[in-house]
Amino acid sequence: MSGTLVLEEKWPVLGRHVQAAGWLPVWTDLGRAPRTIDAYARGLAEYLEMCEREGVDPVTPSRAHVGVYVRELTERPSRRGANVVSLDSGSGLANATVTQRMVPVRLFYDHLMKEGLPESNPVGRGRFTPGRRGGGHQRGWCPG
Structure with a gap:
């Protein structure tokens, strides 16, 4: 069984979107590690x-x-x-995790643009702009 079919079994939504099903094998062909492919599949x-819940065409x-x-x-x-008390209030994913989940979405749209x-x-990216206050960094999608 191919890796793409395994991913589609794990996340059936990938099989419902032709572009997604075509995008993931590219990363396998490029030699990405199985855990990376799995993370990309999960995020996408x-x-x-x-x-699908929002009725949005992802293309x-x-x-x-x-x-x-x-x-x-x-x-x-x-x-x-x-009930866990933490600095980030215990709700929502950490900023690093949100960023991690956005990477495959951004890469997917890069592929679709091609x-x-x-x-x-x-999705875009945060950009560094020299001379701006606060180090010149323009924020991407994630808070903090």
Whole structure:
């Protein structure tokens, strides 16, 4: 059984989106580690599930749709439980995890742009702008 079929069994949403099913094998062909492919599949699957719930065509998204996904990630209940007291209040995924989940979404849209589907990548990246206060960093999607 191919790796893509295993991923589609684990996350059936990937099989419902032709572009996603075609994108993941590229990373295998490029020699990415199985755990990396699995992480990419998980992040993209979660995003595609949100698109389905919201009635959004993932091939023609807006930044607002990506924002809905980021909000879901930042508001997701902590696996540690609501009673755990922590510096980040115990709710939502950590910023590093949110960033990690956004990487496959950004890479997926980079791929789609190369295929000529969306005109721009709705995820984008934070950018460094020399001379700006606070180090010149323009924030990406994640808070903090």
